[in-house]
Amino acid sequence: MSSPDAPQPNPLHLLAAFGSGGLLTMMVFLNGEAGSHGGALFSSWLAHGTGTVAAIIFLAVLWRRRPATGETRAKAPLWAYLGGVSGAATVMLTSTTVNTPLALAGTLALGLAGQVVFSLAADQWGFFGLPKRRLGLRDAGAVALMVVGSLLIILFGVGASA
Amino acid sequence: MTLFITYALTAGILVGLSRQLNGRLALSTSPLIASFFNHAIGFVFLTILGLILGNLLLPGASSTPWWAYLGGPVGVIFVASGSWLIARIGAVNTALLVIGGQMVSGVALDLARGAPLTLWASALGVVLILAGMALTQKRR
Numbered sequence: 001m002s003s004p005d006a007p008q009p010n011p012l013h014l015l016a017a018f019g020s021g022g023l024l025t026m027m028v029f030l031n032g033e034a035g036s037h038g039g040a041l042f043s044s045w046l047a048h049g050t051g052t053v054a055a056i057i058f059l060a061v062l063w064r065r066r067p068a069t070g071e072t073r074a075k076a077p078l079w080a081y082l083g084g085v086s087g088a089a090t091v092m093l094t095s096t097t098v099n100t101p102l103a104l105a106g107t108l109a110l111g112l113a114g115q116v117v118f119s120l121a122a123d124q125w126g127f128f129g130l131p132k133r134r135l136g137l138r139d140a141g142a143v144a145l146m147v148v149g150s151l152l153i154i155l156f157g158v159g160a161s162a
Numbered sequence: 163m164t165l166f167i168t169y170a171l172t173a174g175i176l177v178g179l180s181r182q183l184n185g186r187l188a189l190s191t192s193p194l195i196a197s198f199f200n201h202a203i204g205f206v207f208l209t210i211l212g213l214i215l216g217n218l219l220l221p222g223a224s225s226t227p228w229w230a231y232l233g234g235p236v237g238v239i240f241v242a243s244g245s246w247l248i249a250r251i252g253a254v255n256t257a258l259l260v261i262g263g264q265m266v267s268g269v270a271l272d273l274a275r276g277a278p279l280t281l282w283a284s285a286l287g288v289v290l291i292l293a294g295m296a297l298t299q300k301r302r
Contacts, residue, residue, distance in 0.1 A: 009251040011299055017247050017256050018295065021263020023240040025271060030233035038223030045208040045218060046226070050234030051201035058238065059194055076190035083183035083196070084204030086176045093173040100166045107170045112261060114174020119253035128182045129189070133252040142297040146258045149290030153265045157284035158272055
């Protein structure tokens, strides 16, 4: 590997990512409420539907003409539009596994493992046209701390005493 | 059981795949446009699936409170932010910080509403996550 170590990430970007995890907690709570009324498929369908409408409204409000800098961006390949299918398939899998002996904790813990393995490979090789990032020893230490911390909360912290 | 373990692992891989694809789309368009396509195409896919399976609208669906409809708009912001961040801080940082933020805010939510919580494990988990975040910031 000849690529240099990944540059120091901007702390504000890291905080934004951490904060967006709070949005995820809110989403899980809201979608869970919809799911308790109409089931997992309905919940995901509803969230994608209201999300589509919301995205159109956001885009309409924020719309402005791109300044003509002469810079033209490469068109996205067709497969780049399939993120929504991958996301929708995720819901089908997790709504199945939470109702098996894996339950919510097992689903979250294994999902975390899947995400860590995929993202390590994605950064290493720059999957799907995103930049490569070679991770150093310090990054590995940070990954380990955050994984162990999250697993502690999932497996022993939240709801474990219920 | 092996099948379900495979399902749960695959779900995690698909979360990463989705963010990678949306991040690539955002490079050519914008994070909000990528989030729009994520939701619109997911909606079409789930509509077709629901029509095939025939269980899209169960009797209880109409009793969903209005505020539960807000999960979608929150998701639009979440997907747009992930699509913007992944090109800047990478897949590993995005995935782990989002999970870390989800865990810490989840513990806070449970504390606030008095849900059962094992305090030592939750507190230690939060400390380890914050320590991991600090470590990515330490000068080399």
